[in-house]
Each structure stands twice: as C-alpha cells, then as structure tokens.
Amino acid sequence: MARIVTDICVIGAGSGGLSVAAGAVQMGAKVVLVEGGEMGGDCLSTGCVPSKALLAAAKVAQGMGGGFGVLPVVPEVDFAAVKDHVQAVIARIAPVDSQARFEGLGVRVLRGWGRFVSPTELEVGGDVVVARRFVIATGSEPLVPAIPGLDAVPYFTNETIFALRERPAHLVIIGGGPIGIEMAQAHRRLGCAVTVIEAQRPLGRDDAEAAAVVLAAVRAEVVTVLDGVAVTGVAGAVTVTLADGRRVEGSHLLLAIGRRVAVARLNLAAAGVAFTAKGVTVDARLRSTNRRIYAVGDVAGGLQFTHVAGYHAGIVVRQAVLGLPARVRNDHIPWVTYTDPELAQVGLTEAEARAKHGAALTVQRVEFQHNDRAVTEGRTGGFMKVMILRGRPVGVTIVGPHAGELIGLWALALARGLKMSAIAGMVAPYPTYGEISKRAAGAYFSPQLFDSAMVKRVVRFVQRFLP
Numbered sequence: 001m002a003r004i005v006t007d008i009c010v011i012g013a014g015s016g017g018l019s020v021a022a023g024a025v026q027m028g029a030k031v032v033l034v035e036g037g038e039m040g041g042d043c044l045s046t047g048c049v050p051s052k053a054l055l056a057a058a059k060v061a062q063g064m065g066g067g068f069g070v071l072p073v074v075p076e077v078d079f080a081a082v083k084d085h086v087q088a089v090i091a092r093i094a095p096v097d098s099q100a101r102f103e104g105l106g107v108r109v110l111r112g113w114g115r116f117v118s119p120t121e122l123e124v125g126g127d128v129v130v131a132r133r134f135v136i137a138t139g140s141e142p143l144v145p146a147i148p149g150l151d152a153v154p155y156f157t158n159e160t161i162f163a164l165r166e167r168p169a170h171l172v173i174i175g176g177g178p179i180g181i182e183m184a185q186a187h188r189r190l191g192c193a194v195t196v197i198e199a200q201r202p203l204g205r206d207d208a209e210a211a212a213v214v215l216a217a218v219r220a221e222v223v224t225v226l227d228g229v230a231v232t233g234v235a236g237a238v239t240v241t242l243a244d245g246r247r248v249e250g251s252h253l254l255l256a257i258g259r260r261v262a263v264a265r266l267n268l269a270a271a272g273v274a275f276t277a278k279g280v281t282v283d284a285r286l287r288s289t290n291r292r293i294y295a296v297g298d299v300a301g302g303l304q305f306t307h308v309a310g311y312h313a314g315i316v317v318r319q320a321v322l323g324l325p326a327r328v329r330n331d332h333i334p335w336v337t338y339t340d341p342e343l344a345q346v347g348l349t350e351a352e353a354r355a356k357h358g359a360a361l362t363v364q365r366v367e368f369q370h371n372d373r374a375v376t377e378g379r380t381g382g383f384m385k386v387m388i389l390r391g392r393p394v395g396v397t398i399v400g401p402h403a404g405e406l407i408g409l410w411a412l413a414l415a416r417g418l419k420m421s422a423i424a425g426m427v428a429p430y431p432t433y434g435e436i437s438k439r440a441a442g443a444y445f446s447p448q449l450f451d452s453a454m455v456k457r458v459v460r461f462v463q464r465f466l467p
Contacts, residue, residue, distance in 0.1 A: 002127040004108070006032045008320055009122055009131035011114045011266070014041020016297035016309030017137030018097055023317040025106045032129050033102060034122065036113035036265075040097035041139055042158075043306045044090060050162040051182060053089040055338055057082045058189035062221075062340070067378065077191045079167035086162055116271035119290050133292050133320045136273075136280055137309070138266065140259040140298035147174075149234040155253040168192045168252035172240055174231055175256035176202030178337040181214065183254060184223045185339050194223045195248050197240065199230040203337065207349045210399035213382055214339050261299045276301070284327040286315055294320065302328075305335055331394075332415035336404035341382050344407035347414050348395030353387035362388040366440045368400040373431040377401070386410070386440050391419050402433050409437050420444050 008024050010017045013035035025031040038045045066072030095101060099109045112125040122129045142157035144150070156164065158179060171187050173180045176198025188194045196202065202225055203211035219225055226242070233241040240248040261279040268274075274281040274289040279301025286294045294316045295301075297309030311333070318326040334346035347353075353361050369380040382400025386393050396410040413423060423441035428434045448455075 004032060004110075004127055004129045006030045006108070006129060006131050008032070008133045008135065009034065009114075009129045010135045010137055011122065012041065012137035012139060012297075012299075013037075013039045013097070013102075013109075014137060014139045014297065014309065015043050015306045016139075016313045017041070017135065018102070019310050019313030020135050020137065020296065020316055020320075021102060021107050022105060023313065024321045025102075027317070027321050029321050031106070032108045032110060032131065034110045034112065034114040034124050034129070036111065039099055039102075040094060042141075044093060044097055046159045046162060048306050049090055049093055050086045051158070051179070051186075052338060053086040054082065054162065054186045054190075055182060057085055058186040059340065061191075062189045075191075077167070079190060080165040082190060083162065083165050113265045115265060115267045116273075117267070118270060119272050120292070133294065134271075135316055135320070136263075136266065136288070136293065136295040136299055137297050137313075138262040138299050139309075140261050140304060142255060143258040143260045144255060145174075145257055147231055147234050153234045153236070153238060153253060155234075155238075155255055157255050161254055164252070168250075170195070170250040171252050171254060172197070172238055172248055172250035173254045173256055174240070175258070176200075176225065176227060177205070177256060177258065178203065180254075180256035181218060182338055183256065184225075185218050185221065188218075188221050188223045193250075195250060196223065196225045197229065197231055197242065197248065198225070198227045200228065202227050203343065206337070206343055206345060207351070207385070207397040207399075209350075210343050210345075210383075210385075210397050213399045214337065214341060214343050217341060217381070218339065259298065259304060261301065263299060285319060285325075286312055286328055303330060303333055303335070305333070308333055332411055334407045334411040336407065338404065341379075341400045342398075342403035344396075344398045344403035346396050346407050346411045347393065348387055349397060350385055350387055350395070353389075353395050357389050357394070360389060361394075362444065364388060364440050364444045366436055366443055368433075368436065370439065371431075371433060371436045373433050373435070374401060376431065384436050384440050386420075386444070388420060388444060391421070392417065393420065393423075400433075400436075406433060406437060409434070 007029040009032045010021045011034045021031050021033045061075040064073045064075045110124045114122045114124045117123045170193040173184055173196045176196050184194045184196045230243040232243050238250045238253040272290040279299050280288050280295035282295050282300050296312035298304045315326045315328050318324045337343040364386045366384050368374040368382045374380045379401040385397045387395035393413050398406050420441045426438055428438045
C-alpha cells in the first residue's frame with residue numbers, strides 16, 4: 001500500500017475536476033487526480049458532446065426538406081453511421097481530457113474509485129492519498145424512478161442511448177426537460193416516431209412563453225408531447241401506462257427525468273462532510289462542512305451545467321492554490337436548450353423578475369421577424385425579452401435561431417453590471433442575428449428619445465442656433 005502525500009487531491013475527472021487539476025498543477029501545486037470511470041466525465045462521453053453531435057446529424061437530415069426554390073429530398077438515414085459520427089466527435093475531443101495529457105502536465109492520475117477513510121485521507125484501491133485540500137467533482141448520474149414494472153423492461157438513459165446503433169421505430173421518452181426534448185427532436189429528424197411524456201410542464205424551468213415556442217416547433221415536426229400526466233406503470237417492450245388510463249406503445253424507452261448527485265462511493269461521513277440528496281452541503285466559497293474539502297459542479301448541489309463546473313473550478317483554484325478569497329454567484333450563469341429553435345436564458349425570467357421587482361421592472365421585447373438576417377434565412381420565429389431594472393438588465397430570455405450564441409453578450413452584461421446604454425452603443429455588423437441585441441437596447445431608449453416633449457423642445461431650441 002502506497003501513501004501518497006499531495007497538496008490537492010481532485011476526485012472526479014469531469015469538467016470541474018479536470019479544470020481544477022490543470023489550473024492547480026500549472027501554477028505549481030502538487031496534484032493527484034482520482035477517477036474510477038472515463039476521463040472527461042459525463043459531458044464528453046454521455047452528455048454535452050454526444051448529444052450535440054447527434055443534433056448536428058439530425059439538423060442535416062432536416063435541412064433536406066427543401067425551401068428557397070430548392071426541391072426537397074427524402075433523407076436516407078444510416079442510423080449506425082450517425083452513431084459512428086457521434087463516436088468520432090468524442091474521439092476527437094477525448095485527447096484534451098486524457099490521462100496522458102494530464103500526466104504530461106505533471107498530475108498524478110489514479111484510476112479507481114476513491115473512498116474517504118478520515119478527514120484528510122482518501123483510499124484508492126490499495127493506495128492512500130493524504131492531501132492538504134480535497135476537491136469533490138464526482139458529478140451526477142441519471143435518476144431512475146421507482147416506476148412499477150420498470151425493473152422488468154429494457155430502458156435507456158443518457159449513459160446508454162448513444163451506443164444504440166439500431167434506429168428505434170418508436171422512441172418513448174419519459175421526461176420533458178431539456179434532455180428529453182432535445183433527444184425527441186433529434187430522433188424524430190432521424191426517422192423515429194417519438195412520444196414524450198411529462199408529468200408537469202415540459203421545459204418547466206424556462207420562461208413559459210419561450211418554452212411554448214419550442215414545443216410548438218417540436219410538435220410541428222410530429223413529435224407527440226403529452227404533458228401534465230404521470231406515468232403509473234411500464235410493461236412489455238414497451239407499454240407505458242398513464243395516470244389517466246391511456247397507454248403508449250413504443251419500441252424503445254428513454255428515461256430523461258433528471259439526475260442525482262454521485263456521492264454513494266465516497267464515504268463522506270468519515271471525512272466529516274455533510275450532504276443531502278441534492279449534493280454536498282457547501283457555503284458560498286464552495287467549502288464543505290470540512291473546511292479543507294471543496295465541492296464543484298453537479299455534486300455541489302446547484303445548477304447542473306458543464307460551464308458551471310468550470311466556473312466553480314476557478315473559484316476553488318483561487319482559494320486552494322493562491323489563498324485568495326472567492327465566492328460563487330449564479331445570477332450571471334446562462335443555460336441553453338439546443339433544440340431548433342434554441343432557448344437560452346441568463347438571470348431572471350420575466351415571471352421571476354416581476355415577482356422580485358414589481359412595478360420597477362421594464363420588460364423590453366423584440367421579435368426575430370424584424371431581424372433582417374433572420375428574414376433572409378426564413379428563420380423569423382421567436383423573440384428576445386430583456387428584463388431591465390433602473391437601466392440595467394437583470395435577466396434575458398431568447399428563443400430563436402442561435403439563441404445559445406446570442407446569450408453570451410447578455411451573460412457578460414450581467415456579470416459586469418453593464419447598463420443598457422453599453423449594449424445600445426455597440427456597433428453590430430449588418431446583417432447579423434446579433435443585431436437583435438442592439439435593437440432591444442435601442443427600443444428601451446426609444447420612448448425617452450422620441451416620445452419626450454422635453455427632448456423635442458431642446459431639439460427645436462438647438463436648431464434655431466445651429467449655423
């Protein structure tokens with residue numbers, strides 16, 4: 001049994017863990033990285049990367065539907081070849097997250113599942129790691145609900161669906177969140193019949209008006225979305241029984257109900273680390289109840305996004321490596337559902353902003369139908385809403401083409417506390433989708449400029465004396 005002494009031990013080689021390890025070792029700290037599964041974690045192997053690769057293939061198939069004077073062609077989808085494309089994308093990105101790369105940076109990588117044996121010791125296989133600081137970055141895993149009959153029926157989760165090489169005749173998806181709706185649209189475009197079942201409102205975390213635009217588009221592509229109805233049982237291959245007595249017959253079943261944090265193997269009690277079903281209990285500095293142990297990413301119990309894990313990593317590196325204070329905030333964190341159209345959000349939704357700020361709030365709305373680039377490409381559905389408090393944005397909702405790219409500007413605005421005047425003063429190239437942000441800012445100031453009697457009197461006065 002080896003006893004390994006280090007400055008920082010990172011448990012989990014997903015986005016957050018890899019970012020901590022890379023940052024810390026390159027700044028001169030001694031780092032041990034522990035991973036029992038695949039390097040790169042869920043995002044690389046079973047999450048963000050494969051899902052977006054699958055959506056890209058589905059978009060190519062959908063694009064063969066014609067338009068603009070181009071006659072439609074019925075796409076011939078080789079489903080196995082699509083999955084080859086997905087795996088090729090993973091393989092291309094994988095070296096960046098590989099064990100070889102991190103060992104080349106100077107990180108000691110231990111492949112095994114870690115288990116705390118004391119507040120300062122982690123057992124990995126036959127070795128014991130003793131660290132000044134630990135960072136828990138074990139992420140999350142698919143939630144499998146206790147549905148009667150499910151244990152006797154084959155099903156997929158995001159961890160297994162991308163390995164399926166035979167096209168489903170009828171994919172039934174339980175769960176209407178971002179993963180469920182993205183996978184529904186992708187599989188429908190690749191030639192599958194698809195039914196989505198959601199007990200609450202699909203895309204329920206997002207602005208209801210924006211979510212309705214996405215759902216209308218998905219339904220228009222002949223995806224059946226059953227909302228507000230719970231699943232009471234599963235049988236056969238595959239029969240799903242609903243609370244209202246209806247039955248949905250399918251060929252394959254995908255569970256997309258949510259995720260649970262991965263802490264079961266860690267023996268956190270031995271380390272003096274408190275946790276709940278939502279994750280490790282952390283403070284604003286991402287420290288656990290053991291002040292020498294931090295948690296980042298999904299396991300920290302907050303927003304479950306890859307970019308949040310990366311953000312958390314920066315907060316921890318600042319403290320554990322440089323000894324500088326740093327606190328986490330969430331008001332500037334964007335998220336995106338990568339459907340067509342995309343749905344992006346940063347800060348407060350309209351409902352949240354109105355509840356918090358009341359009459360002091362201004363909501364500025366602009367439509368994609370007034371964006372010339374959208375008109376040229378026939379993609380005029382959707383809108384942008386900016387929630388504004390005393391001249392500063394506090395939330396932005398975008399549903400439409402390239403919403404995920406457009407939200408970045410507003411994420412910066414919220415992060416840096418920029419005023420709407422900064423956006424209005426931006427010069428955007430023409431014609432681009434990005435002009436919609438400048439249009440929203442300009443529309444906010446229009447009443448102050450063009451409907452003001454005072455402005456008109458000042459202009460008339462100035463005009464009298466201009467040479």
